[in-house]
Amino acid sequence: MFKLEPRNEQSLFFVYFSPFISVIMSIFAGAVMFMVLGENPVEAMKIIFINPLKSLFGLSELMVKATPLIIIAIGLSLGFKAGVWNIGAEGQYTIGALCSGSLALALYPISGFWVLPLVLIAGIIGGSIWAAIPALLKTKFNTHEILVSLMLTYVAILLLSVMVHGPLRDPDGFNFPESRLFHYSALLPILIEGTRAHIGTIFALIIVFGAYVIMGKHVIGYQIRVSGESSKALSFSGYSKKTIIWICFLTSGALAGIAGAIDITGPVGQLVPSIPVGYGFTGIIVAFLGRLNPVGILFSGILLALTYIGGEAAQIKMSLPSAITGVFQGMLLFFLLATDVLVNYKIKLKRFFK
Amino acid sequence: MSFNLKLNNISKAYASLMANNSISIELSEGKIHALLGENGAGKSTLVKIIYGILKADSGIMEINGIEFSPRNPSSARSNGIGMVFQHFSLFPNLSVLENIMLGIDYGITKSELNKRIKKVSAEYGLYVDSDRLLGTLSVGEKQRVEIIRCLLQDPKLIIMDEPTSVLSPQEIKSLFLILRQLASEGRSILYISHKLEEIKLLCSEATILKDGIVVSRCDPRKETVETLAKMMIGKSLVKTRKNTTRSDKKIINISNLSYVNSDSHGCSLKNISFEIRENEIFGIAGIAGNGQKELVDLLSGEISLRKSNKIIYLGKDLHNVDINERRKLGIAVIPEERMGHSAIPNFTLSENSILTGLWSDRFIKNGFIDEEECVSFAKEIIEKFDVKTLGEFKKASSLSGGNLQKFVVGRELLQKPNLLIADQPTWGVDAGSAEMIHRLLIEHSYTSSGILVVSQDIDELIKITSRIAVLSNGQLSESYNTEDVTSEILGMEMGGARNS
Known part of the structure; x- marks a missing residue:
């Protein structure tokens, strides 16, 4: 029999290495899964995790996918540190995309250097307003933010669908539920010619750096960390939990919103009902896999982006279902949570007989 | 049998x-x-x-x-x-x-x-x-x-x-x-x-x-x-003599303070009046749950005052003055609970040193934390107050109750408050540290400041205070000179005590 015994002090080894252990365990479990499916596991792993890194195209796609994941996860990590649980980044991302897309369409066909910044700002505002709803209900009526933010996600996705099927539909689009393509003034400049890699990636790096500074050096970061440890200590230090709830929701909403805006002005280029592909939920995994640390999130965002691209490759080259991506993401989170137990506990072997 | x-x-x-x-x-x-x-x-x-x-x-x-x-x-x-x-x-x-x-x-x-x-x-x-x-x-x-x-x-x-x-x-x-x-x-x-x-x-x-x-x-x-x-x-305790100097200067004056608690398990306060003078340690005795927490929170600013409540500190009405503005005015508070109220177990001592200093431009410059200043402040507390720890980068949870309390008391004393409010200052603290905390409080009372000590421990109050009142069921008794008081009198005043 095994027994969990509390440790006297947190194990620093597991704080830093449990993300790596969970990645290795996911790869092993994935290999077993491929064997059961009758595929060569080494070949499959190569296709999913190695090949995308070997071509410029693969790397540029990695940047395209990692950018929104990192931006969303950075926003969520602030709240998770503070004990404020925004689970609705997917909805805020969707509304951000809807608002910036609507503005891009409204300004069509005006051209000018100021169009793109305005369009991106619309995304920020849209995302924060959507996040303000759970924050308002939480601070005024003490509703549970997990439920409210999660359910608003479905409202957001349906709202996008209504708009794209109705007022925002391209009049020349043969009745397809799509908007017209945005004007080039509303599109993000491309970073690497011939690929979809765009300057949004640079925004993501700036946001990572900003979060690192705020969380590590600024008094707001300190407050957020205090809030996550104890609400009583927070009010003792002179700040109210309500302020922290607002800060966290508005920031994570704004970041999810700009992620949505970046995606539609970058790789997508128009409004379609299928914009929300789960980045908001995957962002939760990215945040935790990155230990809620901005630099950690940078790397975990790249890893999770790899599961998207690898999953697509597996679908094309090995004709496996695209659910592979979700399976890997689920396993990562599962193994991470499992190994995280060992941060505070150790396993002891208990004998049957004495 | x-x-x-x-x-x-x-x-x-x-x-x-x-x-x-x-x-x-x-x-x-x-x-x-x-x-x-x-x-x-x-x-x-x-x-x-x-x-x-x-x-x-x-x-x-x-x-x-x-x-x-x-x-x-x-x-x-x-x-x-x-x-x-x-x-x-x-x-x-x-x-x-x-x-x-x-x-x-x-x-x-x-x-x-x-x-x-x-x-x-x-x-x-x-x-x-x-x-x-x-x-x-x-x-x-x-x-x-x-x-x-x-x-x-x-x-x-x-x-x-x-x-x-x-x-x-x-x-x-x-x-x-x-x-x-x-x-x-x-x-x-x-x-x-x-x-x-x-x-x-x-x-x-x-x-x-x-x-x-x-x-x-x-x-x-x-x-x-x-x-x-x-x-x-394992060693003899050193006795500290209490401060007997008297002053007429009022540090804080509380009159008819009432508070209705919305929590059904909490305690409401009824018409509480008292004053604390310079050089004085004023003690409030009573069993926890009789309004102590509520009173301390109202004085610290963690619960905001209503218009009808009058608390005058050095001639200034504290209505609409929040906890950090009160700290700026020289009011420091040591709450009862160490873990998660006056200190954060998962934070290092250096991080804990600024928990009550976020208003001060000594530690916060343009919104950014001056880390060197935090570290040197934590070091200063550890040295001056004999906090036994492996260093300022150790987590607060690694300290014993007594050592963490010395750290908290030291942190507040180094801000040189004119009014120090301490709730159960030696609760769960070893005898050696308790003795030291008593000595520090008495020494601080010589520095033209007033101190309020709220405690369940009657012996502690008799030892360090100059006047004592009893808080029972949300009501404060008249105050006694500590020389004239016996534990029987205080016990009688606690008679109407409420369950916690």
């Missing part, structure tokens, strides 16, 4: 720490045996082993010569061992009868149990109405419920863990009567405490623990408080 429990070389280690190191004790019939020691000396670990909550790493226990190794508390109970815990395990929303029913190992009907409760109550003078909701009882009454529950098992040995820490002087007296009666019937009592006066009064044998080792055995009746203290701490 003969009973004899022998502990032979009991040892128990937590990781590298020896909580109990080869402890041997013999408890015999009809004796009240004191287990004496500071916090962390190993008392709780030892009684948990006897009561079957923990298992010893080595050593043997024997009851009447037969080996005894309880697997769990219920097997300890079936061997005649009962325990009354310091923290009651009772449910406030159930009746007394239902609470007792939950703790009984054998099947019994309600009416039969009720009869037995009545019988035990009458026998020992443990009066309590078995139909009342437990939440409406006073602390003393709750303890009676625990004792009744324990007695219904007809134990041969009763373990009492710090039973007087929450009782008023009158309640302590009646508890002692009951304990003596139980001993005279031939039951053994293992009495755990760090209050030396009580042990001298009650116990005929004592085992003194320090750092997990038996350092001494004695008959406490033949010792003085000073010699007992020396055995317990």
Whole structure:
């Protein structure tokens, strides 16, 4: 029999290495899964995790996918540190995309250097307003933010669908539920010619750096960390939990919103009902896999982006279902949570007989 | 009924720490045996082993010569061992009868149990109405419920863990009567405490623990408080003289402070008025849960004041002045709870050093934290206040209660407050650190500031304050000069105390 015994002090080894252990365990479990499916596991792993890194195209796609994941996860990590649980980044991302897309369409066909910044700002505002709803209900009526933010996600996705099927539909689009393509003034400049890699990636790096500074050096970061440890200590230090709830929701909403805006002005280029592909939920995994640390999130965002691209490759080259991506993401989170137990506990072997 | 429990070389280690190191004790019939020691000396670990909550790493226990190794508390109970815990395990929303029913190992009907409760109550003078909701009882009454529950098992040995820490002087007296009666019937009592006066009064044998080792055995009746203290701490305590200078300058004046608590388990405050003068330590006695927390929160600013409330600090009305603005004005607060209120266990000492300094441009420059300044401030606290730690980058949770409290007290004192409010400043703190904190508070009272100490520990208040009032059921008594006050008077004032 095994027994969990509390440790006297947190194990620093597991704080830093449990993300790596969970990645290795996911790869092993994935290999077993491929064997059961009758595929060569080494070949499959190569296709999913190695090949995308070997071509410029693969790397540029990695940047395209990692950018929104990192931006969303950075926003969520602030709240998770503070004990404020925004689970609705997917909805805020969707509304951000809807608002910036609507503005891009409204300004069509005006051209000018100021169009793109305005369009991106619309995304920020849209995302924060959507996040303000759970924050308002939480601070005024003490509703549970997990439920409210999660359910608003479905409202957001349906709202996008209504708009794209109705007022925002391209009049020349043969009745397809799509908007017209945005004007080039509303599109993000491309970073690497011939690929979809765009300057949004640079925004993501700036946001990572900003979060690192705020969380590590600024008094707001300190407050957020205090809030996550104890609400009583927070009010003792002179700040109210309500302020922290607002800060966290508005920031994570704004970041999810700009992620949505970046995606539609970058790789997508128009409004379609299928914009929300789960980045908001995957962002939760990215945040935790990155230990809620901005630099950690940078790397975990790249890893999770790899599961998207690898999953697509597996679908094309090995004709496996695209659910592979979700399976890997689920396993990562599962193994991470499992190994995280060992941060505070150790396993002891208990004998049957004495 | 003969009973004899022998502990032979009991040892128990937590990781590298020896909580109990080869402890041997013999408890015999009809004796009240004191287990004496500071916090962390190993008392709780030892009684948990006897009561079957923990298992010893080595050593043997024997009851009447037969080996005894309880697997769990219920097997300890079936061997005649009962325990009354310091923290009651009772449910406030159930009746007394239902609470007792939950703790009984054998099947019994309600009416039969009720009869037995009545019988035990009458026998020992443990009066309590078995139909009342437990939440409406006073602390003393709750303890009676625990004792009744324990007695219904007809134990041969009763373990009492710090039973007087929450009782008023009158309640302590009646508890002692009951304990003596139980001993005279031939039951053994293992009495755990760090209050030396009580042990001298009650116990005929004592085992003194320090750092997990038996350092001494004695008959406490033949010792003085000073010699007992020396055995317990390992050195003599230095007495500090209290400040007797008087000043007429008012630091803070509170008049007709009322507060309606929206929490049904909380306490409301009614018309509280008092003032604290310069160079004075003003004490508020009373049992926790009688409005202490609410009063301290209103003074600190954690609860905001209503318009009708008047608190004047150095001529300034504190209405609409929040906690950090009050700190700016020179009011510092040490709340009762260390872990998660005055300090954050998962933060380093350096991070904890600025928890109450976020308003100050010494630590925060343009919104950014000056890390060097935090570290040097933490170092300063550690050095000046003799905080035993491996360094300012250690987590607060790694410190003992006494050392963390010294850190917290030091942090506030270094801000040189004109008014210091300390709630239970030595609660759960070892005697050496408590002595140091008392000395620091008294020294601070010489620096033209006022101090408010809220405490359950009457001895502490008599030792360091110049005036005392009692907070009971949300109302504050008149204030007494400490020289004129006795623990009987204070006990009377606590009479109307409310349950916590």
